[in-house]
Amino acid sequence: xxxxxxxxxxxxxxxxxxxxxxxxxxxxxxxxxxxxxxxxxxxxxxxxxxxxxxxxxxxxxxxxxxxxxxxxxxxxxxxxxxxxxxxxxxxxxxxxxxxxxxxxxxxxxxxxxxxxxxxxxxxxxx
Amino acid sequence: xxxxxxxxxxxxxxxxxxxxxxxxxxxxxxxxxxxxxxxxxxxxxxxxxxxxxxxxxxxxxxxxxxxxxxxxxxxxxxxxxxxxxxxxxxxxxxxxxxxxxxxxxxxxxxxxxxxxxxxxxxxxxxxxxxxxxxxxxxx
Numbered sequence: 001x002x003x004x005x006x007x008x009x010x011x012x013x014x015x016x017x018x019x020x021x022x023x024x025x026x027x028x029x030x031x032x033x034x035x036x037x038x039x040x041x042x043x044x045x046x047x048x049x050x051x052x053x054x055x056x057x058x059x060x061x062x063x064x065x066x067x068x069x070x071x072x073x074x075x076x077x078x079x080x081x082x083x084x085x086x087x088x089x090x091x092x093x094x095x096x097x098x099x100x101x102x103x104x105x106x107x108x109x110x111x112x113x114x115x116x117x118x119x120x121x122x123x124x125x126x
Numbered sequence: 127x128x129x130x131x132x133x134x135x136x137x138x139x140x141x142x143x144x145x146x147x148x149x150x151x152x153x154x155x156x157x158x159x160x161x162x163x164x165x166x167x168x169x170x171x172x173x174x175x176x177x178x179x180x181x182x183x184x185x186x187x188x189x190x191x192x193x194x195x196x197x198x199x200x201x202x203x204x205x206x207x208x209x210x211x212x213x214x215x216x217x218x219x220x221x222x223x224x225x226x227x228x229x230x231x232x233x234x235x236x237x238x239x240x241x242x243x244x245x246x247x248x249x250x251x252x253x254x255x256x257x258x259x260x261x262x263x264x265x
Contacts (some may be wrong), residue, residue: 030239033141035171036228044220044234044241051234051241053220079221122223 003098005091005110008073010084011058011066016110017073017082019090021118026072026081039065040125042083045072054081057116060105060124075118082116130210133235135242136185136202138167138176142242143202144209144235149187149247151197153205156182162199163259165251176201187247191256198251198259211235216244 004019029045031054037043040059044051054072056065072081091110099109105124106114132147156178164184168176176182184199216233229249234241251259 032234032240034228034231034243035141036226036230037222038226041222041226046236046239046241049217049236051217051220053222122221125223126225 001095002092003095005093005115006073007088007091007113008082008084009086009088010056010069010082012063013058013061013114014088015057015061015106015114015116016091016093017116017118021076023074023076023078025087026074028070029072038125045081047074047078047081050078052078052081053122054083055121055125056083057105060121061103061114075121080122082118082121128212128214130212132208133211133244134185134208135206135237136183136200137204137206138200138202139171139173141167141171142206142237142240143167143200144242144244145185145187145200145247146244147208151186151188153183153185153202154199156184156201159184159199162186162197164199164201165255166201168201170250176203179203189247189251189256191248191251191253194253194256196256196259198247200245200250217241 005016006019007016031043031045033043042054042056044053059065069083069085071084074081093110097111101109107117108115133144134150135144166176183202183205185202186199188197219231232246233244
């Protein structure tokens with residue numbers, strides 16, 4: 001068995017997103033910043049005339065926010081997006097290359113690369 | 127046709143805000159404000175204090191807290207417009223996760239390719255802010 005992974009770069013980290021969890025990718029959307037949001041949420045962007053919160057995965061991973069990111073990967077279901085710089089490649093990842101990982105936002109690793117668990121991202125935003 | 131309600135659009139720093147017309151008492155020039163307690167949205171929302179220029183306006187609104195009510199002026203760099211909005215143009219804020227609550231945020235409305243923040247005046251200031259401002263107002 002295998003799983004398709006989007007390998008992406010976001011600020012200082014490279015991580016993976018299961019392709020099955022991705023709805024679409026927005027290129028250079030205009031971000032509206034809202035006061036009072038935690039550092040991990042950079043603001044909201046418009047997705048088909050509705051506001052979508054955008055999470056900076058670098059902040060979830062413990063790094064500082066960076067201003068370089070240009071794309072937003074929209075989670076399936078359209079509840080939030082992840083801010084990234086670019087998609088590096090798509091990998092067909094065999095099951096035996098995954099290992100457990102102990103960050104809440106990224107419960108697995110694939111060849112050493114964190115794999116985001118999109119079902120728990122918003123819970124990790126504090 | 128759905129009914130439309132007026133909203134006052136204004137800018138404070140980089141951000142666009144809107145208040146329901148029904149909650150706006152008046153919009154005046156900053157130079158004409160007397161003893162009214164002022165709320166500096168830029169400062170309240172984590173920025174520097176607003177620079178007061180000839181364009182600075184004050185949007186006067188009433189805030190209510192635990193039976194106390196008072197008029198406050200929101201400092202606006204620019205009062206932009208009064209727009210008529212239908213209920214379906216007022217977008218519910220998205221879910222920001224279980225630990226985030228933005229009390230000042232009533233809804234969002236599209237403003238070009240970004241959003242304007244529709245304020246809930248009652249959620250903008252805390253009860254202690256209101257008490258402090260009430261004390262400062264000359265009787």
